[in-house]
Amino acid sequence: MSIPPGLPPNTMTALPSISGRHPDYKDDWMDIPRTKLYTNVFVWDEIERKILLGYKKRGFGMGLYNGFGGKVESGETVSEAALRELKEESGISANIVHCGTLLFFAKGESCAHLVEVFRATSFAGDPTESEEMRPDWYALSLPDSDENSRTRKQDPFEEAAAIMSNDLPSIPFDHMWPDVPLWFPLMLSEKRFIGRVDFAKFKDDATGTLKDAMVKWWIGTITATSDS
Numbered sequence: 001m002s003i004p005p006g007l008p009p010n011t012m013t014a015l016p017s018i019s020g021r022h023p024d025y026k027d028d029w030m031d032i033p034r035t036k037l038y039t040n041v042f043v044w045d046e047i048e049r050k051i052l053l054g055y056k057k058r059g060f061g062m063g064l065y066n067g068f069g070g071k072v073e074s075g076e077t078v079s080e081a082a083l084r085e086l087k088e089e090s091g092i093s094a095n096i097v098h099c100g101t102l103l104f105f106a107k108g109e110s111c112a113h114l115v116e117v118f119r120a121t122s123f124a125g126d127p128t129e130s131e132e133m134r135p136d137w138y139a140l141s142l143p144d145s146d147e148n149s150r151t152r153k154q155d156p157f158e159e160a161a162a163i164m165s166n167d168l169p170s171i172p173f174d175h176m177w178p179d180v181p182l183w184f185p186l187m188l189s190e191k192r193f194i195g196r197v198d199f200a201k202f203k204d205d206a207t208g209t210l211k212d213a214m215v216k217w218w219i220g221t222i223t224a225t226s227d228s
């Protein structure tokens with residue numbers, strides 16, 4: 001499958017890419033009326049095997065855990081916005097590295113989110129709760145999947161040492177955006193990626209309420225761009 005519309009077209013991606021669709025969704029990529037630029041920063045500590053996530057207390061994505069980020073304001077670069085949002089929402093500063101570009105669109109919305117994703121493994125300051133986010137550390141781990149269990153470290157001593165090094169809670173993937181498990185392993189392995197995920201409302205069998213579900217998705221690992 002070629003790179004979905006709305007993403008940088010001159011990008012070389014490695015195979016295999018990850019793609020799929022909801023069984024009840026037969027259409028193509030949705031038409032996007034407008035796009036707004038966002039940032040999202042994930043900070044982790046390789047030695048202590050922990051990652052900082054924020055619990056969103058209000059507004060868009062309320063009740064979900066995510067990295068720290070928000071809209072890019074006019075007059076600032078994407079990196080400046082990423083550092084500002086990280087500081088505002090978590091109280092820390094970090095050496096950020098750009099690692100991904102993700103486009104999210106939900107059917108019926110007037111605007112898509114183009115999210116520039118950054119990672120950081122060195123930081124300064126103490127995580128502090130803000131009006132918008134509650135930061136907390138979680139044990140660094142991959143989402144459950146056959147693919148991840150195949151690639152996970154096989155050395156039992158290394159794995160035991162990692163588990164014993166902290167008794168933090170596991171990453172709450174069930175309370176994050178459903179797209180996260182698609183690209184999170186690429187980010188942790190320091191790959192660069194691009195992707196698009198379209199959402200639509202479907203009835204949640206458990207609660208009977210309408211819930212945003214992924215209907216079409218594609219994630220690719222970047223090998224080069226035409227200007228690199």
Ligand SMILES: COc1nc(N)nc2c1ncn2[C@H]1C[C@H](O)[C@@H](COP(=O)(O)OP(=O)(O)OP(=O)(O)O)O1
Nearest residue numbers: 038039040059060068069070071104113115177179
């Ligand atoms: C819907 O798909 C998404 N998936 C994921 N994983 N992350 C997403 C998705 N859509 C948006 N995001 C990220 C991008 C930003 O990091 C936040 C949203 O930022 P927010 O709306 O809180 O932006 P602020 O500028 O902080 O908002 P205020 O105006 O409330 O200050 O989620």
